[in-house]
Amino acid sequence: MAEEKKKSAWGYVGVWAVLAVLTVLTWVLGTKLKLGPMGLPVALLIAVAKTVLVAMFFMHLVEQPGARRVVFPVSVLFLALLMGGTLIDAMTRIRMARPDGIEDELEPKRPASTRTEPPGSPNRWMGN
Amino acid sequence: MNPSAESSQPAITYLNHETSVMSWLLTRDHKRIGVMFLVGVIFSLLLGGIFAMVLRLELLTPGPTLISPMTYNRMFTLHGVIMVWLFMIPAIPSAFGNFVLPIMLGAKDVAFPRLNLASFYIYLAGALLTVFGMLWSGADTGWTFYTPYSTVSPSALTPILLGVFIIGFSTIITGLNFITTVHTMRAPGMHWTRIPLFVWAIYGTSVIQVVATPVLGMVLLLVSMERLLGAGIFDPSRGGDPVLFQHMFWFYSHPAVYIMVLPAMGVITEVVCAFSRKNIFGYRMIAASTFGIAFVGFFSWGHHMFVSGQSTFTSGIFGVLSMLVAIFTAIKIFNWVATMYGGSIDLRVPLLYVLGFIFLLMFGGMTGVAVATTSLDVHWHDTYFVVAHFHYIMVGAVLMAFLAALHYWWPKMFGRVYPERWSFLAAMTIIFGFIVTFLPQFLLGNLGMPRRYYQYPQEMQWLHVLSTAGASLLAFGFGLIAVYLLWSLRYGPVSAPNPWGSRGYEWFSGSPPAPHNFTRAPSFEREVHDYTVPEAPRVY
Numbered sequence: 267m268a269e270e271k272k273k274s275a276w277g278y279v280g281v282w283a284v285l286a287v288l289t290v291l292t293w294v295l296g297t298k299l300k301l302g303p304m305g306l307p308v309a310l311l312i313a314v315a316k317t318v319l320v321a322m323f324f325m326h327l328v329e330q331p332g333a334r335r336v337v338f339p340v341s342v343l344f345l346a347l348l349m350g351g352t353l354i355d356a357m358t359r360i361r362m363a364r365p366d367g368i369e370d371e372l373e374p375k376r377p378a379s380t381r382t383e384p385p386g387s388p389n390r391w392m393g394n
Numbered sequence: 395m396n397p398s399a400e401s402s403q404p405a406i407t408y409l410n411h412e413t414s415v416m417s418w419l420l421t422r423d424h425k426r427i428g429v430m431f432l433v434g435v436i437f438s439l440l441l442g443g444i445f446a447m448v449l450r451l452e453l454l455t456p457g458p459t460l461i462s463p464m465t466y467n468r469m470f471t472l473h474g475v476i477m478v479w480l481f482m483i484p485a486i487p488s489a490f491g492n493f494v495l496p497i498m499l500g501a502k503d504v505a506f507p508r509l510n511l512a513s514f515y516i517y518l519a520g521a522l523l524t525v526f527g528m529l530w531s532g533a534d535t536g537w538t539f540y541t542p543y544s545t546v547s548p549s550a551l552t553p554i555l556l557g558v559f560i561i562g563f564s565t566i567i568t569g570l571n572f573i574t575t576v577h578t579m580r581a582p583g584m585h586w587t588r589i590p591l592f593v594w595a596i597y598g599t600s601v602i603q604v605v606a607t608p609v610l611g612m613v614l615l616l617v618s619m620e621r622l623l624g625a626g627i628f629d630p631s632r633g634g635d636p637v638l639f640q641h642m643f644w645f646y647s648h649p650a651v652y653i654m655v656l657p658a659m660g661v662i663t664e665v666v667c668a669f670s671r672k673n674i675f676g677y678r679m680i681a682a683s684t685f686g687i688a689f690v691g692f693f694s695w696g697h698h699m700f701v702s703g704q705s706t707f708t709s710g711i712f713g714v715l716s717m718l719v720a721i722f723t724a725i726k727i728f729n730w731v732a733t734m735y736g737g738s739i740d741l742r743v744p745l746l747y748v749l750g751f752i753f754l755l756m757f758g759g760m761t762g763v764a765v766a767t768t769s770l771d772v773h774w775h776d777t778y779f780v781v782a783h784f785h786y787i788m789v790g791a792v793l794m795a796f797l798a799a800l801h802y803w804w805p806k807m808f809g810r811v812y813p814e815r816w817s818f819l820a821a822m823t824i825i826f827g828f829i830v831t832f833l834p835q836f837l838l839g840n841l842g843m844p845r846r847y848y849q850y851p852q853e854m855q856w857l858h859v860l861s862t863a864g865a866s867l868l869a870f871g872f873g874l875i876a877v878y879l880l881w882s883l884r885y886g887p888v889s890a891p892n893p894w895g896s897r898g899y900e901w902f903s904g905s906p907p908a909p910h911n912f913t914r915a916p917s918f919e920r921e922v923h924d925y926t927v928p929e930a931p932r933v934y
C-alpha cells in the first residue's frame with residue numbers, strides 16, 4: 267500500500283456495471299416475474315452478492331493479504347446459513363388453522379408473498 | 395547441554411516479580427490474566443454448584459421439600475445461567491488457554507495484551523450485572539430465555555439479558571486475540587504442523603466464538619427490546635414469530651456447546667500424549683476434525699426445535715446433519731485410544747480424568763445421536779433424558795477435562811505439587827458420583843419425568859434419591875479438591891520444572907514461568923510430544 271501506483275479505473279467501472287445489472291435484475295424479478303415464496307431469498311441473495319462486490323472492490327478487501335481476506339466471505343456465509351435455515355423452516359411450516367375457522371386474521375399483517383401457502387398448494391415446497 | 399534441567403524453579407517468576415494488588419489488577423501478563431479468569435470461573439462453579447445442590451435436595455421427595463415452586467424456578471435459572479455463561483464458556487479457553495497458549499507457541503504474550511485485560515473486566519462486569527439481576531428479582535425462564543415467556547415474565551430479566559450480552563464481548567475479544575496470536579506470534583520453528591493440538595482446539599473454538607456470539611448478542615438485545623419497547627418481533631399478535639427466537643438462540647447455543655467441548659478435547663489430547671509417552675496418533679486428523687466439528691456444529695441448531703412447531707422438512711434436515719458431528723468426535727476418540735495403545739502409560743490423576751472423559755463423552759455423544767433422531771426426540775424432548783444427555787457431556791466430559799487441565803497444569807501455574815493420594819481419591823469420587831447422579835436421569839427421562847418440574851409421581855422417587863446421593867458425592871469430591879489444592883499452594887512440595895516429564899511445548903518454560911515466559915528465545919526443532927529420542931527435559 268506504500269507506493270501509490272496509478273491503477274486503471276476500468277476494473278471499478280466493470281464492478282459498477284455488474285452492480286447496475288444486479289439492481290435491474292432485482293427490479294425485474296420483483297415486479298415482472300413474480301417469484302412467490304422464492305422472492306425474498308432471491309432478493310436477499312442478490313443483495314448479498316452486491317454487498318460482497320462493494321466490500322471486495324470499493325472497500326479494497328481483495329487487496330488485503332491472506333487471512334484477513336477470508337473474514338468477510340466467512341461472515342457472509344454464516345449469515346446466509348442463519349437466514350437460510352430459518353427461512354426454510356418458515357416456508358415449509360404447517361399452516362396453523364384457527365379453531366373457529368376464521369382464515370383472515372391468522373396472519374393479518376404480512377404481505378401475501380411471505381405467507382405460508384396452505385397444504386397441497388403447488389407453491390408449497392415440501393408436502394406435509 | 396541443558397543446565398536448567400536439574401535446577402528447581404527460576405528465581406523470578408510471574409508470581410513473585412511484582413506482588414502488589416495493583417500489579418495484579420492492572421497486569422497485562424497473559425498468565426496473570428489466566429489466573430484471574432481461573433479464580434473467576436472457579437467461583438462461578440462454586441455458586442452454580444450450590445444452586446445445583448439446592449435443586450437436588452428439593453427433588454429428594456415428590457412434593458415440596460425445601461423451597462417454594464417459584465424459588466425452584468429461580469434456582470434452575472440461576473444454576474443454568476451461571477454454569478453456562480459464567481463457567482463453561484470461559485472455563486478452559488479464557489483460563490487455561492490464556493495461560494498456556496502463548497507459552498506453547500513460544501511467545502512472550504498474546505497479540506493484544508491490553509485487550510486481554512479488558513476481556514477479563516468485561517467478563518467481570520457482565521457476570522456482576524447478571525448475578526445482580528438474579529438477586530434483585532430472580533429470573534425464572536431457565537437459561538434458554540425462550541419467548542414468549544421471557545417477553546412477559548414478571549421477573550426482572552433485562553439486567554440478566556444485558557449481563558450475558560456483555561459477557562459475549564469478552565468471549566469475542568478473547569477469541570480474536572487468540573486467532574491473531576496464533577497467526578502472528580509463533581516462535582521460529584513453529585510450523586503449522588507443529589502447533590500443539592491444544593492450540594488448534596482453542597483456535598477452532600475462537601472461530602466459533604467470533605462467528606456465533608454476535609448472533610446471541612443480537613437475540614438477547616431483541617428480547618430486551620421486546621420487553622422494554624414492545625418491539626413485536628417475537629409476538630405473533632403483532633406479526634412476530636416466537637420460533638424465530640429459538641432459531642437465533644440455537645444458532646449460537648448449539649455451536650456454543652462446541653465452544654465448551656472443543657477446548658476440553660484439546661486438553662485431553664495434551665494429557666493423553668504426556669502420560670502415554672507417545673505423540674498423538676493422527677495429528678492431522680485430530681486438527682482437521684476440530685475444524686470439522688466447528689463447521690458442522692453450525693448446521694445442526696434445529697435439532698433443539700423438533701417439537702417447537704418447526705416444519706417437519708427442516709427437522710429432517712437438521713436431524714441428519716446433527717449426526718455428522720458424531721463422525722468427527724469418533725475420529726478423536728479413536729485417535730486418543732490409539733495413542734494410548736502401546737504407550738508407556740503413567741496413570742496419574744490427569745490421565746484418570748481423561749479416562750473418565752472418554753467414557754462419559756461416548757455416553758453423551760451416543761445419546762446425542764439418539765436425541766437427534768426426530769421420532770425418538772418427540773418422546774424425550776424436555777425430559778430428564780435430555781438433561782442427562784447434556785450433563786454427560788458438559789459435566790461428565792467438559793468438567794473432567796477442566797479438572798484434568800487443573801491437575802496437569804497446576805505445577806506449571808503455581809510451581810507446587812498436590813498430594814497424589816488425595817487427588818486420586820477425589821477423582822474416583824467425582825467419576826463415580828457423576829455416574830450415580832446422571833445415569834438415573836436417563837431412566838427418569840425415559841419414564842417421562844419432564845425437566846424443570848417441581849413435583850413428580852411417587853414411583854420416580856428412588857431414582858431421584860439416587861441422583862441426589864450422587865450429587866452429594868460430587869460435592870464432596872469438589873470440596874476435597876478445593877482443600878488439597880489450596881493446601882498445596884502454601885504447603886505443597888515445590889515442583890520440578892517438568893514434574894511429568896512431558897514434552898509438550900509449554901514445559902519449555904519454567905514452572906512457574908518467568909514474567910516473559912522464556913529467558914532466551916525458544917526454538918522448536920522437533921515435533922511436539924516427541925518421545926522417540928532420549929533427552930533430558932529442557933527449559934528455555
Ligand code: HEM
Nearest residue numbers: 651655697698716720759762763765766775776780784787
Ligand atoms: C454427537 C453430538 C451431539 C448430538 C447429535 C447432540 C444432539 C442433541 C439434541 C438433538 C438435543 C436436543 C434434545 C431435546 O431438547 O429434545 C441436544 C440437547 C443438548 N445438548 Fe447435545 N448433542 C451432541 C453433543 C453435545 C455436546 C458436545 C454438548 C455440550 C458440550 C451438548 C449439549 C447439549 C445441551 C446443553 C442440550 C440441551 C439444551 C437445553 O435444551 O437446555 N450436546 N443435543
Ligand SMILES: [Cu+2]
Nearest residue numbers: 648695697698
Ligand atoms: Cu445442539
